[in-house]
Amino acid sequence: MLQKLLKHKTEIVLIVCIVFIFALLRFFETELFYDPFLNYFKADYLNLPFPIFDGVALFWNMFLRYFINSFFSILILYFIFKELSLVKFVTVLYTSLFIILISAFFLIVLKLDENYNFLLFYLRRFLIQPLFLLLFIPAFYLQKKQE
Numbered sequence: 001m002l003q004k005l006l007k008h009k010t011e012i013v014l015i016v017c018i019v020f021i022f023a024l025l026r027f028f029e030t031e032l033f034y035d036p037f038l039n040y041f042k043a044d045y046l047n048l049p050f051p052i053f054d055g056v057a058l059f060w061n062m063f064l065r066y067f068i069n070s071f072f073s074i075l076i077l078y079f080i081f082k083e084l085s086l087v088k089f090v091t092v093l094y095t096s097l098f099i100i101l102i103s104a105f106f107l108i109v110l111k112l113d114e115n116y117n118f119l120l121f122y123l124r125r126f127l128i129q130p131l132f133l134l135l136f137i138p139a140f141y142l143q144k145k146q147e
Helices: 001-008 011-027 037-044 054-080 084-111 116-128 132-145
Strands: none
Touching: 011 054, 037 116, 054 084, 054 116, 054 132, 084 116, 084 132, 116 132
């Protein structure tokens, strides 16, 4: 086991660095990204109306954050599995999921009311945090193990 770890020490160091980047993004999120929903969801959001926001700025900041998280998540998946076909598949998957999630997010914010804020909370989490990585690593590991 130790020999396997030592054999892949470069990949392990790179993965640890990327996880550190994720932590930095999370720690400095208020300084780096425009997101009026940060404070909204820290408060008693179940009883509050949606905050006033600039839709274009919110979209581009969420896109940027999703892109950064996706890029580093794909790098981690590549370092773990070493398959370019997997990287291509995951890139298409991340792109498709972004289109679906951002559409649902703005549909709720612009067309529906605060009764859907609980759903909005979770949609936003998948957009701004690398949660898909936590789902993809075990899924692809099991897939590879079955092959």
